[in-house]
Amino acid sequence: MTTATTGRTTPIGVVGTAHTRVEGREKVTGAARYAGEIPFADLAHGWLVLSTVARGRITAVDTEPVLAMPGVRAVLHHGNAPRVETQYMGMMGPPDPTSTVFQTDRVPHLGWPVALVVAETSEQAREAAESLVVHYEVEPHDTGFAGDRPEAHTVDGIMPGVTEKGDLAAELAASAHVVDAEYTTPEEHHSMMEPHAATARWDGGRLELIDSNQGTTWVQNELAQMFSLDPGAVRVRSEHIGGGFGSKGLRAHQVAAVMAATTLQRPVRVVMTRRQMFSLTGYRSPTSQRVRLGADADGRLRALEHRSVSQTSTVHTFVEPSAGVPRIMYDAAAHHTANLVVPLDVPTPTFMRAPGEAPGSFALESALDELAEKTGLDPIELRVRNEPDRGPVSGLPFSTRNLVGCFREGARRFGWADRDPRPGVRRDGRWLLGTGVAGASFHSGAGPSTALATAEPDGTFTVRIAAADIGTGARTALTLIAADALEVPVDRVRVRIGDSDFGPAMLAGGSMGTRSWAWAINAAGRELRERLALGTGIPPEGITVRSDTTAALGTLAQKERHSFGAQFAEVAVDPATGEVRVRRMLGIFAAGRIVNPLTARNQLVGGMIWGISMALHEEAVRDRATGGLYGADLAGYHVATHADVPHVEADWIEDDDPDDPVGIKGVGEVGIVGAAAAIANAVRHATGVRHRHLPIRPDRVLGAQDAGAPDA
Incomplete structure (x- = not known):
């Protein structure tokens, strides 16, 4: 059965079933050639x-x-x-x-x-x-980033620099509980x-x-x-x-x-x-974020302010839009957000997995945890009480919003009900144990794309699209989508990607790649199937149809479309050494229809592991004397490795997007969102110390203990 608006077909085929990567053998045997390996004469x-x-x-x-x-x-x-x-x-x-x-x-x-x-x-x-x-001819340089620099300013670009609704001062004054804190994240590299x-x-x-x-x-x-x-x-x-x-x-x-x-x-x-x-090649800018929350006695938000400052170069402006997170997640009578930027003598930052949402969720979801402590509410219950029914800034309805379902299912599987909310009371030998939770969201959009579908004389089908598989398994997902659109077995479909000669297509980014390409492939496959149904036969050159989704994407602007998730973490902290170990993580997501559970889970787990890196390890530090980085290599820049990664589990709940021809939203970015906050909130629960500055290094853990500070 197919709808007239999106051409969506009732799922009856291989989409939604687990398949190993179609190019997996080539990659593990070395047959897959990468850009620096392809031979050329006279090179x-x-x-x-x-x-x-x-x-x-x-x-x-x-x-x-x-x-x-x-x-x-x-x-x-x-x-x-x-x-x-x-x-x-x-x-x-x-x-x-x-x-x-x-x-x-x-x-x-x-x-x-x-x-x-x-x-x-x-x-x-x-x-x-x-x-x-x-x-x-050398001139004095300035690489000193700070959130209070007077030249910080807003820039209209990817999203509005400032959004304002309601009287912030009045709502804060009328609030029974207030959180006012600064959170920082460091420079990070891909x-x-x-x-x-x-x-x-x-x-x-x-x-x-x-x-x-x-x-x-x-x-x-x-x-x-x-x-x-x-x-x-x-x-x-x-x-x-x-x-x-x-x-x-x-x-x-x-x-x-x-x-x-x-x-x-x-x-x-x-x-x-x-x-x-x-x-x-770009990096994620450091951020300094001030979050102010005001809530009534029942924990319902009256005021929400999120102000984020990031850095850019003096020759090109890129804004890390961290203050965009509350524009989707939570509402309040007074709702103010601002993204500001400081130009410095540094390279230009760029998009990095979940740009804005990754650092922004650390600040906002940490502040929500602080508010839960002040109100005496369970952190999940606080979030449920502040669940909006429409976009807090846009006012648009959500296509689907199953965030509460993610929290409920995650709490059940994580054993959240057995949690003692008191900090610093659970121990395992020398280790202090704690658990934390955070919410996650990431925009789900689509870009115009074209696809070519060819019926070959031998009964097979070739689909060509200028997609990019950057390790996500997109080539495999698109093969499943093409097989269902053509109503043929997977082994009769060959998908070719990565060539601009195949026609314009969306890039791989913003969790929009697979969704955009799937829309085009679904349209081309359906049209080719209808052509073949006429029974005119297939000539030696085959029969080819071309799709273009440009006109069809207009329906997406009518609603807020996001993937959502709930992140849970358990940590162990050694108070003698300051070492923090993540023992287990669980992420439950509402990310549309899952095309290939095998590669989708890989993406979500990969994002969560990056969240461990973000919370505990990653930090590029600039030498103000030279303007360069200390340890600009993978020996000096630390990321989570095998010994740092415990049992990490990702799963999802039902969440098809009704306006998408395949029901896709996107999984590439949402896995990292909220992960660092869940870990930081767990460290607070374990030790009684709130860490507002990432990464949570051993020296910061020890320093906070030595100072007897409840916040670090």
């Missing part, structure tokens, strides 16, 4: 040279000694690189000048790309790049397994880029505008990607590779080192 190698000063101007580049080194073919810099267009509007707004490389002598931060050395081998390129001498890599070449007057990115359409359009080309003259391929988490868009290495390929008229590959990635 040259480029190596980026980054600035060693945090602010200033390039006065000279000593190229002659480097050009005389073995194998070196070119040194590109601001004095000789091809000129590119820097004033245009891309899919994500105007370009970050960090990616429009070698266009100016200005240096706005340490690690700014100042040159590219191209040589016959990667080893020759690296040796020459490390020998290149660049002279600078740290995916595969580094950024790209190979550029010209083929018959057409530019081809073999890349690792989250959207071939995105990169194609950016390069076309930057190099003044017709989009059809640019082909971007990105078949296998070893993680992205928001960082793999248009970056300096792709543009530098294109410049070098244009200059030398041969293929050029540029691969970033891990240290270079810490300067050039």
Whole structure:
């Protein structure tokens, strides 16, 4: 049965059943080739040279000694690189000048790309790049982030900078219970397994880029505008990607590779080192967030204020929208939120898994836990009492909102009813034990996408879409969706992705990828099935139909659409060493129809593990003297590893979106949201000390104990 509005088919096939990854064998045997591994004849190698000063101007580049080194073919810099267009509007707004490389002598931060050395081998390129001498006129720099900096300001962009409803001062004054606290989160980095890599070449007057990115359409359009080309003259391929988490868009290495390929008229590959990635591929900005909550005697919110300050570079503005979280989660008579930003001499931040929601949920859900203590209410009951029936800011109805169901099911499975609310009373030998909970949400949208579905003469089907599988299992999920749309077994369907020649499609980001692509594939599959029903036969070239979902997406604007979740954590804290160990976590989510339970659970659990990292480990620290990071590598930047990860369980409740053709919402981001808050709330329950600043390091645990402070 199919509805007229969305073309939604009653689920009767393979969607919703567990399937291993269709490319799994290729990946584990090494047959899957990544961007830095694909062979090319006559391939040259480029190596980026980054600035060693945090602010200033390039006065000279000593190229002659480097050009005389073995194998070196070119040194590109601001004095000789091809000129590119820097004033245009891309899919994500105007370009970050960090990616429009070698266009100016200005240096706005340490690690700014100042040159590219191209040589016959990667080893020759690296040796020459490390020998290149660049002279600078150095200027004083400022990298000191703080929430009280007077130049912090709002920027209208991804979401409104400020929202205001009601009289905040009056409602706070009339409240029986008030929480007023500042929470901070540090700079964090994506740290995916595969580094950024790209190979550029010209083929018959057409530019081809073999890349690792989250959207071939995105990169194609950016390069076309930057190099003044017709989009059809640019082909971007990105078949296998070893993680992205928001960082793999248009970056300096792709543009530098294109410049070098244009200059030398041969293929050029540029691969970033891990240290270079810490300067050039974005990061999650540190935040300073003030949350004020006012509630009546029964725990119902009268006032809610969430003010978040993040940092950006001096050359491009990116706002970490942490104060957007309460605009969906909780309502109050006075409801004020603001996202502000401070420009500093630092690299530009970017999207990172659950941008805004991850740090914002730490602050808001910690504050809710503090309010629960003040009111004497169970933390879950407090949240249930403040469950809104419409969007607190938008006023729109929710497509579905099963957050309370997540809390109820999670509480049952976690054993929440047996919890003693008193802090610091449970022990296991030397360990203090505690449990915590937090809510989660993430926007569920969709972007316009096209798909091609072909019936082959041999009875199989090929589906082509410019999707990106960044490790999420998207290729497998789309195969299941295509099989159901075509009403054929999975083994008769082959899905090809990662090629801009397949037509425009949504990028992999914002938990919108699979939903957007599924909509297009579902439409193409249904139309092809109807064509085949006419019984005209299949010619040797097959029968192909093309879908375009642009017009169909209008229905999504009429409601608030979000995935929701409830995060539960149990921790053990050693008061003698300050060590915090997460013993178990449970996440229950309402995230639409689950296409492939195997890979969806993988995504949710992965997000929760990242929450352990966020709560206890991850922290990039800047040296104010140099403007750079201490330990800009995976030895100095700590993430949760096997020994840090206990039993982590993720599950979901029924939550189909009735307006989506497949019922999808999205699981990529919501798994991390609220996880750090649940852990921090559990540490409070274990020790009696509230930690408002992440990560909760052993020294902070010990310092708070030594000071006898209830808050740290």
